Amino acid sequence: MSATAVEDGGVFNDLPQGSQRSAFSPTASAGEVAPGDMPARALDCLPDAVFVLAAVRDANGRLTDLRLASMNAQARAGRLGRQAFVGELCSTLWPRMGQDGSAATCMRALATGQAHRGAFAWVDQGTQEAGAYEYQANPLSADHLLWILRDDDARALRAQLLVQVTTALAGANSMEAVLEILTRRIMPAVGASVGAAVLDEPGNDMYTVRHIHDDAGPQAPAPFSVTAPYPMAHTARTGRSLFFCDPEQRRQQFPEAAAYFSERHHSTAVLPLVVGDRLFGAVSFHFATRHTFEDSERGFLTALVGQCALAMERARLHHESERARAQLEALAEVSHVLATTLDADATFANVTATVVPRFGEGCMIYVPGGKGSLRLASLSHQEPQVQAALTDLLRRYPPKLQDEDGIGAVIRTGRHEACPDTSRFLDSLGCPPEHRSHVQALLGSSAWLIVPMSQAGTVIGAMVFTRTAPLPESDLAFLMEIAHRATQAVTNAQRFSAESHVARILQQNLLPPALPSLPGIEIAAAYHPGMQGTLVGGDFYDMLATGPDRWALTIGDVCGKGPEAAALTGLVRHTARAAARIDPEPATVLKAVNTAVLTDHPTATFCTALYIDLHIDPTSTGAMARLTLAGHPQPLLRRADGTITRLGTPGLLLGVVQSRPVHTSEHSLRPGDLLLLYTDGVSERLSPAGMLGEEGIIDSLAATRHATAAETVAALEARVLAHGPTAPSDDFAVLALAVRE
Numbered sequence: 001m002s003a004t005a006v007e008d009g010g011v012f013n014d015l016p017q018g019s020q021r022s023a024f025s026p027t028a029s030a031g032e033v034a035p036g037d038m039p040a041r042a043l044d045c046l047p048d049a050v051f052v053l054a055a056v057r058d059a060n061g062r063l064t065d066l067r068l069a070s071m072n073a074q075a076r077a078g079r080l081g082r083q084a085f086v087g088e089l090c091s092t093l094w095p096r097m098g099q100d101g102s103a104a105t106c107m108r109a110l111a112t113g114q115a116h117r118g119a120f121a122w123v124d125q126g127t128q129e130a131g132a133y134e135y136q137a138n139p140l141s142a143d144h145l146l147w148i149l150r151d152d153d154a155r156a157l158r159a160q161l162l163v164q165v166t167t168a169l170a171g172a173n174s175m176e177a178v179l180e181i182l183t184r185r186i187m188p189a190v191g192a193s194v195g196a197a198v199l200d201e202p203g204n205d206m207y208t209v210r211h212i213h214d215d216a217g218p219q220a221p222a223p224f225s226v227t228a229p230y231p232m233a234h235t236a237r238t239g240r241s242l243f244f245c246d247p248e249q250r251r252q253q254f255p256e257a258a259a260y261f262s263e264r265h266h267s268t269a270v271l272p273l274v275v276g277d278r279l280f281g282a283v284s285f286h287f288a289t290r291h292t293f294e295d296s297e298r299g300f301l302t303a304l305v306g307q308c309a310l311a312m313e314r315a316r317l318h319h320e321s322e323r324a325r326a327q328l329e330a331l332a333e334v335s336h337v338l339a340t341t342l343d344a345d346a347t348f349a350n351v352t353a354t355v356v357p358r359f360g361e362g363c364m365i366y367v368p369g370g371k372g373s374l375r376l377a378s379l380s381h382q383e384p385q386v387q388a389a390l391t392d393l394l395r396r397y398p399p400k401l402q403d404e405d406g407i408g409a410v411i412r413t414g415r416h417e418a419c420p421d422t423s424r425f426l427d428s429l430g431c432p433p434e435h436r437s438h439v440q441a442l443l444g445s446s447a448w449l450i451v452p453m454s455q456a457g458t459v460i461g462a463m464v465f466t467r468t469a470p471l472p473e474s475d476l477a478f479l480m481e482i483a484h485r486a487t488q489a490v491t492n493a494q495r496f497s498a499e500s501h502v503a504r505i506l507q508q509n510l511l512p513p514a515l516p517s518l519p520g521i522e523i524a525a526a527y528h529p530g531m532q533g534t535l536v537g538g539d540f541y542d543m544l545a546t547g548p549d550r551w552a553l554t555i556g557d558v559c560g561k562g563p564e565a566a567a568l569t570g571l572v573r574h575t576a577r578a579a580a581r582i583d584p585e586p587a588t589v590l591k592a593v594n595t596a597v598l599t600d601h602p603t604a605t606f607c608t609a610l611y612i613d614l615h616i617d618p619t620s621t622g623a624m625a626r627l628t629l630a631g632h633p634q635p636l637l638r639r640a641d642g643t644i645t646r647l648g649t650p651g652l653l654l655g656v657v658q659s660r661p662v663h664t665s666e667h668s669l670r671p672g673d674l675l676l677l678y679t680d681g682v683s684e685r686l687s688p689a690g691m692l693g694e695e696g697i698i699d700s701l702a703a704t705r706h707a708t709a710a711e712t713v714a715a716l717e718a719r720v721l722a723h724g725p726t727a728p729s730d731d732f733a734v735l736a737l738a739v740r741e
Contacts, residue, residue, distance in 0.1 A: 048150045049075035053090060055110055055143040063107050066090040069144065102135060102147075109137035109145055158300045161189050165304060169311035173318050175199075175210075178311045182283065183213040186304055192285040193264040198224050198236050199273070199281040199312075207236060207281070229256040235270045235282040241302065242270040243293040267291035269298075271305040275313040283308065327478050330358060334482055338489035345377070347493045351463075351486040352380035359479070360467045361446065362386070364394070365453070365486075366411065367461035372401045374408060377461065410450045410462045416476065419448035451480050453487040460487060512542055518551065520621060522738045524709040526717045530561075530681070530731040538565040538607075539679045539733040544577050549616040552580040552589070555735050556609035556632065557679045564605070571596055572607050572654070586611045586628035587662040590654065594630070597655035606655040608632040610648070610677055614737075622739060623669045628662055630654045633680055636697065640672025640741070642705045644698050647675075671741040674712060676701060681732025682716070687724035696723065709738035 043050045050072040056065035068086050085093050090103060097103035100120040109116045119134040138146045165186055172178045179197055187195035195213040200206070207224040226237040231254055235242055244250035245267055251258045261268075265286040273281040283305050291297065337350045348365050355363040362381040369375040376394050381387035399407040410417050446466045453461040463483045515523045525541055538558030546552045554576045558568045572593055579592035589611050597607060608631040615624040627635070631653035634646040649663035669675060678697065685692040700719050704712045713736050720732060 043072035044074075046072060046074060046148075048148050051075055051147040051149065052140075053106060053145050053147050056089065057143075063110060066103065066106055068093060075149070102137075105135075106137040106145060106147060109139050110142065113139050113142075115139070158296075161186075162300070162303060162307070166307055169307055172311050173315060175312060175315045175319065178308060178315055179211040181311075182308050183211040186308070187213040187285060190285060190301065190304070191287060191289075193288040194286040195284055196232065197273075197281065197283050198226075198232050200236075229254055230260070231257065231268060231270045232282050232284050235272050236279070239272040239274055239279045241272065241298075242268070243298060244268040245290060245292055261286075264288045267293070269293060269301050271302055273305065273309040273312060275309050278313070280309075280312070330354075331478075331481060331485070334485055338485060342493045344490055344493040347486070347489045348378035349380075351482075351489075352378045355465065355482065356380040357382040359475075359482075360465045362390070362464075362466035364390075364464045365461055366399070366407050366464070368401060368411060374399050374401055374411070381466075407450055407462050407464065410452050411459050414452045414454055414457075414459045416449065416451045416480070419450070449476070449479060451476075451483045453483050453490070455484070455487045455491055460490060511540060516543055516545065516551070518737075519549075519616060519618065520740050521616065521623065522709040522740060524713040524736045524738075526713050526734045528681075528717060528721070528728065528732055530727075530729050538569055539681060539731045540569050540573055541677070541733050541735045542573055542577065544580055546580050546584040546613075549618055550584065551614040551616070552576070552584055553612040553614055553677070553735065553737075554609060555677045555679065555733060556607055557681070557733075558607045559605050568597070568605060568607065571600055572609065576609075576611065584613045586613050586626055586664045590628055590630050590662065594654045594660065595658070598658060606631070606653040608680070609654055610635060612677075621671050625667045625669055625675065626664055627667070628664045633678060633683060633694070635678075636676045636694075636701060637667065637669075638674045638676070638701045638705070640670065642702065644701055669737070669739045671739050674701075674709060674736060674738040676712070676716075677735040678716075679731075679733045681728065681730040682720055682734060684730065685720050685723050685728055685732070692720060692723045709736040712736055712738070 052069040052071070053066040054069045055063055056067050058064050067089055070086060090097055097106075102118060102120060105116045105118050115136055115138045117134065117136045134150050136146075136148045138148065140146060165181065168181050168185065169178060172181060182197055183195060192213065196209055197211045198207055199210050201208055207226050209222045209224045211221075224233070224236075226233045231242050231244075231250065234240070234254070242253075244253075247258075247261065247266060250261065250265075250268055265288075267287040267290055269285045269287075269291075271283050271285075272279055273283060285301060334351070334354050337354050338347060341347055341350065348367075352363040352365060361383070362379075364379040365377040366374045367377045376391070376398065379387060379391050379394070381390060401408045401412060403409055405417060406419075409415075446468050449465045451463050451465070452459050453463055463479075463486065465479055511527060515525055517523075523543070527539065527541070538560060539556070540558070541555040542553070544552045544554075554573070556569075556572060558565045558572065560568075575593045575596040576589055579589040583589070590609060593607075593609065597605070610630070610632040611628050613626040615626075617623065625647075627648050629648045629651045631651065634648050634650065636644055637647050638644050647667050648665050651663055652660045676697070682697060683692060683694055685696075696719065697716065700716045701712065704715045707715065713734050716734055720728065
């Protein structure tokens with residue numbers, strides 16, 4: 001035999017502490033009770049193995065060994081006892097007593113006259129059978145003691161199982177994993193023939209039978225009422241443990257539940273799942289054999305369920321943490337997607353496409369239409385067949401704004417509404433049975449949640465989320481936040497669309513409605529607004545006939561954006577038109593514009609302009625251009641031979657000083673020549689590599705040497721737009737005149 005020992009309690013630290021005599025300790029003084037005076041049959045009635053050991057002393061009275069004097073029936077029947085061993089030395093019978101500390105404990109008990117206890121693990125070298133024991137050494141006299149040995153195999157197995165369960169639960173990060181350990185490992189290990197776990201559903205007052213241990217195999221989760229007159233309901237509701245040794249005890253306390261128990265439910269233990277003040281369910285163990293549920297077994301089952309409860313709470317917190325992280329990531333993704341467009345219809349489509357399938361199988365958005373109708377703005381579903389069928393159904397049988405419930409009621413009242421299944425939603429549509437059955441078959445028993453899309457008390461529509469799994473109340477705040485962000489994006493898109501429309505109309509009124517037809521000359525122009533689509537740009541161009549074969553061309557750039565820039569643009573354009581009709585001399589026209597700007601806009605604002613007085617010779621091919629610059633980029637002339645030159649002399653801005661030098665230059669335009677006028681939005685177009693600059697414009701002109709005026713303008717516009725990763729921040733205008741060959 002080999003053994004390892006833990007003395008004075010050790011791992012069995014739940015034993016009574018302190019030195020006290022056992023139930024067999026004599027009350028008389030040592031020497032008054034002889035071992036033979038203890039009735040042998042009294043010891044035989046004890047459930048523990050009891051050995052009477054006698055002291056062996058040397059000539060000097062020093063205790064050197066112990067001798068087996070007698071043993072009771074339990075000891076004789078055990079692995080450590082044989083009646084023939086009586087009278088032999090303990091060191092011979094059980095050599096390991098000297099190594100595991102039990103012999104020393106017995107000698108100390110004799111020396112002190114006080115009881116001592118300990119424990120050791122036993123391995124039979126012949127059979128390799130293991131055993132665990134705890135013992136007490138109780139002195140009877142100066143030379144005799146009782147060595148009481150208790151088989152503790154059950155305790156050792158429980159301790160081993162508790163360690164294994166704790167280790168397994170430490171690696172369980174989901175509720176399903178914890179329940180699997182509970183019902184597949186713990187319940188069979190403790191001998192339960194049937195068992196179950198009841199848990200609350202986060203976010204509502206519902207409970208569910210989540211896992212069942214049974215010979216019939218796993219069963220699907222089922223609803224459970226904690227108000228029912230059943231043991232599990234009582235414990236889940238009150239947090240009190242229940243132990244029934246036999247069916248009669250259980251029947252007396254819960255008579256209504258008797259019909260649900262069978263022979264496999266002889267003894268029952270029901271324990272709460274609780275962590276701190278949080279009670280969230282119960283676990284039941286049913287045994288086919290009788291259990292008395294002594295304190296040790298109750299404590300063991302309580303410890304096991306307590307470990308499961310802690311693991312479930314960790315799994316719940318882990319799940320909530322992961323869910324919160326996923327929701328934050330989703331909100332960030334939704335916000336990013338919503339920021340990619342300012343088109344309302346595209347925003348609707350982006351929202352539903354982002355939601356599906358991440359937060360549900362389907363999502364749709366409804367907005368009010370005309371005359372109390374509702375318009376399906378967008379619909380997405382992870383199954384294309386379902387999406388097509390549902391889109392067809394909803395367009396043929398749309399909900400109405402005045403409906404008592406459903407989408408219309410949510411838009412009208414601003415309150416969310418949950419539909420537990422598809423049938424209730426279809427009821428509100430009033431569709432024919434054949435359509436209803438088809439869609440019902442596709443959707444199954446999906447749950448629907450309708451939330452309002454509102455901002456500042458105004459409801460602009462409703463979002464509908466569909467899922468096959470129930471929609472927990474804990475998701476409501478998150479889905480409402482998605483709807484809120486979508487509302488903001490749609491509202492911004494609608495506002496931008498309206499303001500952009502106004503800006504486009506106003507901008508069109510600041511440009512000529514159409515370019516005139518000039519004899520022998522081709523004209524092309526382009527205007528491109530900047531990214532501020534809701535603001536009127538300051539760039540403009542204009543053409544006006546000032547006489548037979550004589551034309552006034554103006555291009556300019558007003559400082560600023562928006563209404564102020566629009567007002568100044570209108571002033572410059574109309575002043576130039578009026579002055580050109582009186583006297584088309586370039587210097588005279590720009591002087592009039594300068595005076596008007598200083599008079600009507602005395603604040604710090606200004607304008608650049610290029611004015612050309614164009615004479616077309618009807619008797620010969622060609623034209624004469626007389627031009628004046630006021631702070632504007634010099635125009636570029638591309639000759640028929642490909643030579644590109646700047647024209648004109650730079651001059652001062654308009655609206656800065658009253659008296660200003662004016663330089664007018666004359667330039668002949670011959671067949672094949674092209675004159676290009678542009679605003680600084682072209683040359684100052686930015687990219688990470690720098691501005692496009694005049695060099696980029698010249699390159700574009702050179703690359704289109706044999707192109708028409710329209711082709712040249714289109715190529716330059718494309719180059720400006722492509723020069724940079726984003727749309728131009730500034731608006732720009734281009735005007736080209738080409739003399740036909």
